[in-house]
Amino acid sequence: MNMLHYRKEWLMLIAFAIALGAFSYKWKAVRTANETASASASELARVEEIVQLKAVWDAKKVPSRLEKLKESFPPQKVIWRKEGKKLDAVLQKLNSLELNRAVTQLLNIPVQVERLNVKKEKEGYRMEFRCKW
Amino acid sequence: MKWSNRTSKRVLWLSLCDESSKVRANDNITVVLSPRWYNVKRVELPVKLRYQALKVAPSVFEGLLEEGKSYRFNAFRQENEWTFIAYDEEEIISALKMCGIEPKQVKQVCFAQEFIDEINVSAVRLNDKEVLAVIDGVVTSVPAMAYGDEALKSVDAIDVASQKGCIRLRGNERSLVPPRYVTAISVIVLLFAAIWFWEGYRIRQTSGDAVSRLEAFYQEHPSLRSTYAQQSIAKKYKTRDYQERKKREAVGKIAGLMEEGVTLESLELDQEKFRAILRPATPKAADALKQALRRVDTHMRFETEGDVVVVKGRL
Numbered sequence: 001m002n003m004l005h006y007r008k009e010w011l012m013l014i015a016f017a018i019a020l021g022a023f024s025y026k027w028k029a030v031r032t033a034n035e036t037a038s039a040s041a042s043e044l045a046r047v048e049e050i051v052q053l054k055a056v057w058d059a060k061k062v063p064s065r066l067e068k069l070k071e072s073f074p075p076q077k078v079i080w081r082k083e084g085k086k087l088d089a090v091l092q093k094l095n096s097l098e099l100n101r102a103v104t105q106l107l108n109i110p111v112q113v114e115r116l117n118v119k120k121e122k123e124g125y126r127m128e129f130r131c132k133w
Numbered sequence: 134m135k136w137s138n139r140t141s142k143r144v145l146w147l148s149l150c151d152e153s154s155k156v157r158a159n160d161n162i163t164v165v166l167s168p169r170w171y172n173v174k175r176v177e178l179p180v181k182l183r184y185q186a187l188k189v190a191p192s193v194f195e196g197l198l199e200e201g202k203s204y205r206f207n208a209f210r211q212e213n214e215w216t217f218i219a220y221d222e223e224e225i226i227s228a229l230k231m232c233g234i235e236p237k238q239v240k241q242v243c244f245a246q247e248f249i250d251e252i253n254v255s256a257v258r259l260n261d262k263e264v265l266a267v268i269d270g271v272v273t274s275v276p277a278m279a280y281g282d283e284a285l286k287s288v289d290a291i292d293v294a295s296q297k298g299c300i301r302l303r304g305n306e307r308s309l310v311p312p313r314y315v316t317a318i319s320v321i322v323l324l325f326a327a328i329w330f331w332e333g334y335r336i337r338q339t340s341g342d343a344v345s346r347l348e349a350f351y352q353e354h355p356s357l358r359s360t361y362a363q364q365s366i367a368k369k370y371k372t373r374d375y376q377e378r379k380k381r382e383a384v385g386k387i388a389g390l391m392e393e394g395v396t397l398e399s400l401e402l403d404q405e406k407f408r409a410i411l412r413p414a415t416p417k418a419a420d421a422l423k424q425a426l427r428r429v430d431t432h433m434r435f436e437t438e439g440d441v442v443v444v445k446g447r448l
Contacts, residue, residue, distance in 0.1 A: 008315040015319040019326035026333035033340030040343035044350060046367075047357050053370035096396075100388070107381045112373060116384075118400040125397075 057110045059085070062133040065109045072105070073098065086132045087111075093124040102127055146288050147228060148259055161240040163293055164229065165248075167259055168274045171220040172198060173246050175270055178215050183208055186215045194219045209298035211249065214270075218244050222302060236302045243299040245272045248291050258285040376404070379448045383407050386429050387444060394418030398441060409444045 066087060070080050079090040091102050099118065106113070111131040118127050148167045174193055180186050190206035198204055198219055207218040226236055245252070245265055249272050256266040256275070263274045264285060351358045357366070380402060387409045391397055395418055398410035413419035422442055426435045433446045 012315050012319045012322070015322040015326070019322045019329070022326040022329040022333070026329040026336070029333035029336040029340075033336050036340050037343045040347045044343075044347050047350060047354070047363060050357060050363060050367050050370065051354060053374055054366065057370055057373060099397075103384065103388075107384060110377075112377060113380055113402070114404060116380075116400065116402040118397065120396070120398050 059110075059133045062109060062111055066111070069102070069105045069109070073102070086130070088130050089128070091127040092121075094127060095124055099125040099127060106131070144289075144293050145232075145234070146259065147225070147232075148263065162234060162238055163299070164225075164234075164239055164242045165288070165291075165293055166220070166225065166242060166244050167263065167265065168245055168272055170225060170228070171218050171244055171246075172204075173219075173244075173271055174217045175211070175214045176217060177213060180215070186217070190217050190219070193217045205300075207244070207298060207300050209247070211246075216246055216298070218246065218298075220244075226302065239302050241299040241301055243293055247298045248272070248293070251291050256280065256285055257288050257291060259288055376448065380407075383446060383448065386433070387411075390422060390425055390429065390444070392418075392421070392425070395422055404448065406445070406447050411442045411444060412440065413442065 066082075070078055070089070073091055073094075077091055077093050079092070081088040091098075094102060103116075103118070106116075106129060109131075111133045113129060113131050115128070115130040117129070118125055143161075144163045144165060146165045146167060147170060172194065174197070176193055178186060178189065180189075186208040187206055190208055194204070194206075194217065202221045203223065204219045205222050207220070208215055210216070225242065229236065229239065249267055249270070251257075252265050252272055253267040256264050258277065258280075259265050259274065260277075262277050264277050264280050265272055265288070266275045267273070268275075357363055384400070384402065384407075387397075387400065387407075390411060394414040396412050396414070398412050400409045401407065411422060413422050419437075419440075419442065423435065423437075426433060426442070426444065433444055435442055435444045437443075
């Protein structure tokens with residue numbers, strides 16, 4: 001059989017083969033792009049979450065905020081023992097509003113509360129806490 | 134099945150073939166037609182391209198061809214004129230078959246008119262009875278007796294290798310796709326191929342954007358590039374975040390229970406558990422408190438000890 005007799009059919013076949021190759025190229029590009037985008041997006045979300053957690057639990061501003069907490073109460077009501085990044089404190093003779101304010105302020109500071117004890121006494125509430133950062 | 138450039142090339146002048154012409158099955162033969170197999174006309178036309186000339190070919194031969202026959206046309210430029218050839222393909226195929234040649238063995242069919250330059254220099258002897266000569270710009274078959282015993286070169290001396298006016302026999306071949314559609318289909322398919330290729334290329338380019346954002350992020354936070362570092366930092370902060378949120382949630386829920394008539398007697402909270410003692414002022418407040426406790430959190434347990442309610446839970 002003389003191949004040249006069917007050269008038009010062969011050209012058409014080659015054109016189809018090229019089109020098939022181009023389609024495969026595009027299909028593979030789409031699949032790769034989707035996989036890459038998905039992997040990159042999930043990795044980006046993961047590391048962004050880590051950065052956000054680090055920002056939330058950032059220890060840099062904790063001392064100043066604890067100091068504010070201490071200064072918002074009269075000195076006679078405050079017993080404050082700070083060693084490095086640990087704090088033992090007692091706030092005593094607090095009324096209910098002051099107790100509420102103290103607990104709210106403390107829990108809004110990004111510290112790790114190791115212990116929190118509140119007890120109602122005759123002169124008012126006594127709040128003891130130990131925290132670190 | 135062999136390609137033409139790998140098989141032996143043979144040239145056959147159709148008038149010369151007879152039963153003694155032996156043809157191998159895989160031959161690719163170039164058949165040259167003497168003037169008796171076609172009609173020729175030379176015309177000056179103001180067209181430049183062959184397909185334009187072929188469009189007017191039927192009108193060039195109008196009134197000159199035998200009726201009842203189906204003619205095909207060929208055209209090629211010679212000097213300043215277009216040379217038109219009209220031929221009956223079926224007649225040619227029949228003649229070839231009589232010589233034992235199938236159309237599929239024929240590589241191409243050429244016309245003696247194409248070799249006008251060589252024949253014009255000197256007439257060539259086609260066979261014992263015919264001589265090819267040029268008369269008024271047309272290759273014509275002349276009786277050999279007109280040249281007597283004059284020494285004339287044979288048609289074998291004519292080089293038929295590089296002529297452009299040759300055609301291919303369509304004959305009995307059947308195409309899967311009508312030939313006129315093949316070009317259009319191929320062009321459309323190649324257009325789609327180009328579009329898909331371009332789309333794939335663009336997709337590959339833009340998919341790099343997500344990677345670029347990630348890379349830009351890592352440049353701002355180089356310590357997080359390592360997966361080990363990510364896991365270590367994540368574990369540290371996630372654990373801390375989870376534990377501290379649990380404590381704050383517990384205190385927040387207890388604070389929410391202290392509505393009108395309920396006071397806090399004590400609260401103890403550490404890393405693992407909490408315990409709060411609430412004193413409702415009235416029985417109604419006590420009932421409201423217990424109902425609230427049932428709604429708040431199923432992980433909080435409460436029990437009544439005298440006139441106080443003890444709320445406990447684990448973190």
